[in-house]
Amino acid sequence: MSAVARAVFAVEGIRCGGCARSIERALRALSGVESVQVNAATGRVAVDWQPDRLTLNRIFRAVDRAGFKSIPLAGEQASERYKQERRTAIKRIGLAGLGMMQTMMFVYGLYAAGPHGIEPELAQYLQVVSMLVTTPVLVYSGAPFFVGAWRNIRRKTLGMDVPVAAAIALAFGASVFNTLRGEGEVYFDSVTMFIFFLLGGRFIEMTARHRSLSSTEALARSLPATVQRIRQDGAIERIPVRSVAVGDLLSIPKGGVIPVDATLRTEKAWLDESLITGEARAVARVAGESLPGGAVNVGETINVVASSDVDSSTIAHVIGLLQRAQAQRPRVAQIADRWAAWFVAVVLLLAAAVALTWSFIDPSRAFAATLAVLVVTCPCAFSLATPAAVAAGTTRLAKLGLLVTTPDALERLAKIDTVVLDKTGTLTTGAACVAEVEMLAQLDQSQALAIAAGLERSSGHPIAAAFAKFDNPDVRVHDVREVSGSGIEGQIDGKRWRLGRAEFALGSSKSVTAADDDVYLSCEGAPVARFVINDELRSDACAATDGLRALGLNVVIASGDNEKAVRRVAKALEVSDAFSRQTPESKMAIARERQSRGERVLMIGDGINDGPVLAAADVSCAMGQGSAVAQSAADLLLLNDSMRTLVDGIRTARRTLAVMRQNLRWAFAYNLCAVPLAALGMIAPWVAAIGMSLSSLLVVLNAQRLASQRWAV
């Protein structure tokens, strides 16, 4: 028997079951195809095939010949695995549910007979039938508990599967024993019910986990498998996204996804970048701007030049980070697991103690009481309490546009008391603008700005961008000469104008006291105007700092910029703790100093050149856009450039922590009440099964509140 490979790909053009069947027929006709599944709803085809008798290419060709377009998918393996997991879970629950109903019916016959009893043969018959129904439920549906318990025992740890497996095995064993010898209680109904409810709780937890993973999947799935490349001769060809190289000219139709980072070639484009930034509104981009891979073209067809290949594109990094975050278990969950292990040990000891005590008082009730203790205690609620909350909280944050890349970050984010903000690129957009104009000569302000813009027209200096919007084509500039580090000069209407630092523009006639970073405009050496160039404050910076303060946090600004610029921003935002001219080392010192006072510090930077600073903080957050951010090692990535998201994020993190605590408290309180009752023999095993399940369910549903949109952040 040769090896079988599985390929999953999307097919364009499936509209009905008939199409699905014709694809299926076409593929089955190939020799070497083992099985074919076509899902008309999702447009996915799954083929099991033998690699030594067939190639994937021939499979694709067969689909194409049948009149459809096959598209290989990226990141499909993962979702295929979830699908299998889900299918198996549904089958297990279904079998357990049906088996539970049957056994309850049979056992009801035994119970309902009451003190008079039923004919012994009939009772025996009902017990045997119950056993026949329970056995497949135990073997198939109960398998995960035994597998889990066995894994725990082999690793010499105590997980929540151990008492569960012990309870099921004990109850089933005793019931079989009693059935065969023809006397004593049977617990087949409790066994099936216990398995059914436990599987139900786990199914909900699994669904929640898959949903939190589905954001990654949505990203991976959103990438097309092929893209249109415009060849040198102008012809358009369809190539796999994998083979896109830097410099390729790609044509993206309306509704198409830009698969790699690219530069816009077309004049203007409307893009939906929500997959990457969480920003729902379409953004306008103009020629020359760089576009993140994963953006959807919502306007007319555009041409872009690839600036990365598919593996190094922004979206690939974001997917990688998400996968990394999801693969790790947060510390809280690890602690919860350790506690659960202790809890399980206590439960097992307690069960043994109960069995021993009852065997002295009333041996006939010992077994039922022991079973009830094992079933009613709920390490499940303990073990689910934190992961369910973390998964739901992380999903919520991702929806907001805040990506959690390290699993502990959520918990630490909830506990911070100080926020240290970088200025450039964080509170400000990082783009220069003219903040202030002071006229030093008899000239119109707009004229001065137009002249400055004219001088800077051809310059690539960052300051030139500040003047660009004042440019007037009527201002004709000749003999432009740029003096590096000083300024720029040129001839306008036969006069020599200079724009730049005070000593350059004003030269010897230094009639004005020069502040360090201002830009001066001079005509023939005489001062004309003084410009204060600043970073533009983000529109939401003020609301964000207010929001942070409303959360009871200290806000600190630490910037590498000069004192005046920092003071201006600090004043606008009413922040009293502002540090200017900071080096990465001194920023770290600020964080350390705050930490030594017992404060927990959140550092926010642009994530590009402040790696060590971010690492020094309790929680770090990088903001900005593009691959630079995706490559940074920050705990959190603010993807939509909006500071307000951060405020919402902190609030969400705090809520997540609160839900986590509620869950743990509930699990504790429930066990505190239920265990004594069970130990005293006051709870029947089947009641215990229901109580335990409801407890787990409550914990999971409580966590799901976090992911729901109902509460406003």
Add this chain to the structure above:
Amino acid sequence: MSSAYFLIPLGLVLMAVAVGALFWAVNAGQFDDLDEAGRSILESDDERDETTKR
């Protein structure tokens, strides 16, 4: 009471059929996406309009 000896095995056969039907449905992907089918009827399907028009 003898009817029970006949009817209960019959019930078991029916249960086996139900389990078989469920497993078949799950394997056929009936439970893979429970939301999409409900949503899809609300989505406009432009291509189909042409075939229904006469």
